[in-house]
Amino acid sequence: MPLLHKFFLYFLPLLIAQATPLKTNPFNPFPSDIGCENLQYPYEILAPVPYLKECLSTINGLVVFPGDPNYYNSIKVANCRNSYFPVVVIYVTTISDIQKSIHCANTLNITPTARSGGHSFEEYGNGGKNGVMVIDVQEFNQININFETKTAVIGTGNRLGEIYHKLNKVGYLISAGECINVGLGGHATGGGFGWTGRKYGLTSDNIVSAEMVTANGTFISPINLTHHSDLFFAIRGAGNAGYGIITSLTLKIYPVQPIVTTIKISYLPEQVELAFIIFAKVAKNLNENLSGNMNLQSKSNNTYTFSFNAIYLGIEEEARSAVKELIELSKPAYIKFEETTWLRIVDSQPSFVRQPFKITSYTIPPSGFSQEAIRVLVNFIDNLECESIALFDLYASDVISRISINSSAFIHRNIFGVMELEQQLKDYSKDDQIKCVKKHLQFRQEFQAKYTSYFSYQDYIDRDLSDWLTRYYGPHVPRLIEIKKKYDPNNLFNSKQSIPTKLP
DSSP, X not given: OOXXXXXXXXXXXXXXXXXXXXXXXXXXXXXXXXXXXXXXXXXXXXXXXXXXXXXXXXXXXXXXXXTSTTHHHHTOOSBOSSOOOOXXXXXXXXXXXXXXXXXXXXXXXXXXXXXXXXXXXXXXXXXTSTTOXXXXXXXXXXXXXXXXXXXXXXXXXXXXXXXHHHHHTTTEEOXXXXXXXXXXXXXXXXXXXXXXXXXXXXXXXXXXXXXXXOTTSOEEEEESSSSSHHHHHHHHHHTTSSSXXXXXXXXXOEEOOSOEEEEEEEEOGGGHHHHHHHHHHHXXXXXXXXXXXXXXXXXXTOSOOEEEEEEESSOHHHHHHHTHHHHHHHOOSEEEEEEEOHHHHHXXXXXXXXXXXXXXXXXXXXXXXXXXXXXXXXXXXXXXXXXXEEEEEXXXXXXXXXXXXXXXXXXXXXSSEEEEEEEEOTTSOHHHHHHHHHHHHHHHHHXXXXXXXSOOOTTSXXXXXXXXXXXXXXGGHHHHHHHHHHXXXXXXXXXXXXXXXXXX
């Protein structure tokens, strides 16, 4: 390593970015809407909550109420299929701001909700119901690097793209997702899979410590294996399910490879069944430097209906070797390799666009899908009126499966992958959206009963999912409830799918 590079690497100030008071316009991660209706809040939300403004008058950050100029921008979240209207949005800038906000929530009997990026698939960034207090942590955007321990303390208000860029300046990355404007908080504490997942694991598995404000306003630091170990267990997998306001996460960081290779392998409609079968056959043996996802689209709009998009942490020659068996057995119709840099891959990813959608998730056992399951899935995607696509995160790897199911709240370990069935509703009327979602949910119930495991992935949250506690958290439900009762006994942080204080 050149001496000058060593100098900057080890003597660069640890503080890369720091929160500053925000009193003007909040950052809106969704500058454009596609197929979203104009927001119009109901009269009962317009009516002010008695004493709320007075209670929040000493908040340092921006406080936005219904009727304020920033209100509509402040309640824009990723999914606009349903709209929910908070009584206030607070852009906290200090721990004290959070504590004051929670005090007011307790005093005035208002449900608070944490919002990191606003990408909850069921609009839980706005509470998933009317009348909540949104505590937005976007100003908690610090990144402090410890080069000796190879960790970084990262504020939960950071977006993934910002983190990748800032860490890349000193030659590092975190193992996290592909959507660059997703906030770290909910993503990391519910799981988190991305371009380096098969090499470095899920984001939640890379959490080594956390800081949090609890339901009674207590600031807890650190939360780790030796301090508040019960809470540490919960937030790694169920941390986005109502335990408090997490302000920072300490994550493992990894060196950026100087050259990475993108891989795109595509198949014609008649090749889909064979491709699925071959992927299940070779997945676990794929080189761990290879991570990626598959997508299945309708044949009515695409020449290639099934594609594998991956990143190999290394040069093209190694990447070709890594997928040689896959290519020889599945005989794809299109293959492309391209050497590039990690940062170029980050910059090439599209932002998450605000639009109406419905998503359901399925965990796929190591054996993959049967031929019958593949045909049923293809038929559903080809024939539903509303545009649908199935995305498959390829989990199959030792780095994920070797971790004990009892080490954290995240239970989805020894699996082929997670399927995300996405219904894009932007081009359809409200009535057609309702009809399509109804068909989607009926398909989900039948498909999950016959062809996948019983479980679903909590980061792809689905408010229509039956027995969701078990499907997301399996045998850990009683333990998570006990931890909830300890840190939030009055269930202050609550939504339709937060951890309850007693079994339903």
